[in-house]
Amino acid sequence: DGGITQSPKYLFRKEGQNVTLSCEQNLNHDAMYWYRQDPGQGLRLIYYSQIVNDFQKGDIAEGYSVSREKKESFPLTVTSAQKNPTAFYLCASSPGVTASEQYFGPGTRLTVT
Amino acid sequence: ILNVEQSPQSLHVQEGDSTNFTCSFPSSNFYALHWYRWETAKSPEALFVMTLNGDEKKKGRISATLNTKEGYSYLYIKGSQPEDSATYLCAFRGRGSTLGRLYFGRGTQLTVWP
Numbered sequence: 001d002g003g004i005t006q007s008p009k010y011l012f013r014k015e016g017q018n019v020t021l022s023c024e025q026n027l028n029h030d031a032m033y034w035y036r037q038d039p040g041q042g043l044r045l046i047y048y049s050q051i052v053n054d055f056q057k058g059d060i061a062e063g064y065s066v067s068r069e070k071k072e073s074f075p076l077t078v079t080s081a082q083k084n085p086t087a088f089y090l091c092a093s094s095p096g097v098t099a100s101e102q103y104f105g106p107g108t109r110l111t112v113t
Numbered sequence: 114i115l116n117v118e119q120s121p122q123s124l125h126v127q128e129g130d131s132t133n134f135t136c137s138f139p140s141s142n143f144y145a146l147h148w149y150r151w152e153t154a155k156s157p158e159a160l161f162v163m164t165l166n167g168d169e170k171k172k173g174r175i176s177a178t179l180n181t182k183e184g185y186s187y188l189y190i191k192g193s194q195p196e197d198s199a200t201y202l203c204a205f206r207g208r209g210s211t212l213g214r215l216y217f218g219r220g221t222q223l224t225v226w227p
Contacts, residue, residue, distance in 0.1 A: 004156075031213065042117075042202065042219040043157075050213045058214065090156070101147060101159035102215065 003027065004105035006091050011110045013085075021076045021108050023091035032074035033092040033102065036060060043090065049074055078110065085112045115139060117205045119218035126193050127226050133189045134221040136203030140184035145206040147215060148177055148188055152199040160188075160201075193225040 004025045013019045023032065031050050035043040045058030049068040063082025068074055074093075078085045088109050092102040118137040126132050138146065145164045151157040161170040166181040174191045190197055200222045204215035 033214070035217075040219070043204075043217040045214055045216075048214050056213070101162050104156040104158075106156055 004091060004093055004103055006089075006105040006108050009106065009108060011108055013110070013112050015112055016080045017112075018080060019078050019085075019110065019112075021078065021089055021091075021110070023074045023076065023105060025072055025074075025093045025103075025105075027093060027095075027103065028071070029093035029095050029103070030071070031094045031096060031100075032068065033094075034058075034064075034066065034074070034076045035090045035092065037088045037090060037107075046076065046089075078112075085110060115205065115207065115211075115216045117203060117216050117218040119201075119203055119221050121221060122219065123222040123224070125224045125226065128194060130193050130225075131189065131191045132193055132223065133187050134201065134223075136186045136188070136218055138184050138186070138203070138205040138216075139207070140182060142207040142209055143181045143184075143205075144208045144212060146179055146181075146186050147204040147206065148186070149202040149204065150199045151202060151220070157202060188221075190223070193223070195225045195227050198223055198225045 007022045033048040034046040044060050046064050047066040049055035052071050065077045090107045091105040094100040094102045120135050148160040149157040161177050163179040168179040170177050176189045179186045200220040202220045204217045
């Protein structure tokens, strides 16, 4: 089945630890995105990548890092510099960067205590 | 940061009622307007991608209109059903350096009571 997978569904970490969220797609899409959702907020863009080995900061990139070494993979690292890391994280992909709709993964809920 | 506003924030209707909600976005540098439906415990799913002023799209009982000159889009649901309960998100795509990304509104949470 084609789609986007994110793992794990729930993730718990201690404050001060870096954590990496996985996002994989087998849709052969060029573009991939990471969003964060907090209660009462819309989807806020963290990072996006339009092509392998290239990525751009979104609106809330501070405290996060990404890599795009393979077309199908776009992992997000939440570093200890992120002040409020507890949130729901969604990964998405799209065929291109123009009017294409985005396809979303199931999300990872990260809790940092 | 570009502003995309959705209203109302939440809406409760009875089964069979028709309803509509609004998405407001900048009228300059318009490229596309997206609508998504996000059901609880599922991933957001695309409903429509609209690119032309005056565009009207329809999928079953759901339709959407677009006015790029004044910067708004309406989403209509005719004869709401409990399975329509979800959060409806709109997202703006602008021309230029930000063409590669979407700007999402906060969504309208719709609850349809049987």
